[in-house]
Amino acid sequence: MDSLRSLRLLPWSSPEGKPCFLDAEGEGTGYVSRLADETEALQLAEGLDVLGEARRVLEDPVSPHVAVRYAAVRLAECLADALRVAESRGRRAAGR
Known part of the structure; x- marks a missing residue:
């Protein structure tokens, strides 16, 4: 497990969708x-x-369904990015 702590989880995936490490x-x-x-x-700022x-x-009670759905999809994408950043930083902090 110590060898995994010295690997930095990168904020992108491989073309196959697998995590990338440095x-x-x-x-x-x-x-x-x-x-x-x-x-x-950039990912955190976009979030x-x-x-x-x-x-x-x-906040707009008459927002169209498509706008609400799009907002939810984008929020899910940004949450995934933020969680990956948090995991990466947590691994690095634990390794110090």
Whole structure:
């Protein structure tokens, strides 16, 4: 299990949908680590934007069904991204 702790869960999946990992030994300042940091930041920022739009849709009692469904789909996508970021950061914090 210790070998898994030294692997960083990346914020993207393989073409087959499998998780991608990076050997996190060292300071994590390499190109892929920086790309992962930037991707995580973008995913979290997008989640905030989607949350704001979803709240506007849900606060309107006459929002069309399709708008509510779209908001729910986008929220689910962003939640999955945020949970992946949290898992990745939790693994790294536990490994320190």
